[in-house]
Amino acid sequence: MKIINTAFLTSVSALSGLPEETFPEIVFSGRSNVGKSTLLNSLVGVKGLAKTSATPGKTRLINYFVVNHEVFFVDLPGYGYAAVGHAEKAAWGELLSSYILQRRSIALVVLLFDSRHPAMQSDRAMVEFLEFHERPYGIVLTKDDKLTQKQRVQTRRIMESCAAKAKFIVNYSSFSGKGKSELLAHFDHYIR
Numbered sequence: 311m312k313i314i315n316t317a318f319l320t321s322v323s324a325l326s327g328l329p330e331e332t333f334p335e336i337v338f339s340g341r342s343n344v345g346k347s348t349l350l351n352s353l354v355g356v357k358g359l360a361k362t363s364a365t366p367g368k369t370r371l372i373n374y375f376v377v378n379h380e381v382f383f384v385d386l387p388g389y390g391y392a393a394v395g396h397a398e399k400a401a402w403g404e405l406l407s408s409y410i411l412q413r414r415s416i417a418l419v420v421l422l423f424d425s426r427h428p429a430m431q432s433d434r435a436m437v438e439f440l441e442f443h444e445r446p447y448g449i450v451l452t453k454d455d456k457l458t459q460k461q462r463v464q465t466r467r468i469m470e471s472c473a474a475k476a477k478f479i480v481n482y483s484s485f486s487g488k489g490k491s492e493l494l495a496h497f498d499h500y501i502r
């Protein structure tokens with residue numbers, strides 16, 4: 311897809327306030343600080359649309375963006391941030407899993423993993439959850455600009471073994487734009 315138009319729709323903090331399922335959704339999920347907000351801004355080409363935060367773990371909202379008047383991009387709260395307590399982590403996990411199970415209009419879940427630390431425990435748990443519930447998902451390996459070629463090959467090998475049902479694995483750098491057109495091309499299969 312080519313992104314022509316993006317508008318912020320709304321932020322919600324609880325499953326009770328979700329917007330109507332007007333459009334198919336592409337949902338973005340990943341650990342706090344993985345580079346999700348930066349990726350969303352780079353994808354849609356609007357700096358500052360999704361807020362990048364200096365304080366990881368502070369984004370607890372589900373943010374909706376309407377893209378091309380035909381699809382929602384949904385920014386889910388980051389998971390796995392070390393500095394929050396167990397109870398809070400459990401509450402976020404609950405919100406994430408309930409959202410993914412309940413929301414019928416989800417067309418694709420995009421899991422963002424940090425290229426340098428792929429398949430951490432909470433990432434593997436997300437993959438298992440999505441595979442168990444047979445939800446279509448793809449993987450974006452963020453911050454590719456920080457990798458050596460050797461690390462890149464290793465990371466890909468790890469991902470291919472632990473995320474067997476991923477529809478795609480894309481190496482991405484929000485700084486260089488690497489992976490952007492590849493990722494947008496994958497989205498075409500899920501929005502119509």
Ligand SMILES: Nc1nc2c(ncn2[C@@H]2O[C@H](COP(=O)(O)OP(=O)(O)O)[C@@H](O)[C@H]2O)c(=O)[nH]1
Pocket residue numbers: 340341342343344345346347348349361362363364366367388452453454455456482483484485486
């Ligand atoms: N080197 C590099 N750093 C990135 C990239 N994308 C994001 N970052 C940095 O990673 C940090 C977290 O980014 P942010 O988008 O706020 O992460 P979020 O918590 O997942 O939304 C920031 O310091 C970004 O500048 C990237 O493609 N390459």
Ligand SMILES: [Mg+2]
Pocket residue numbers: 346347348361362363369
């Ligand atoms: Mg963010």
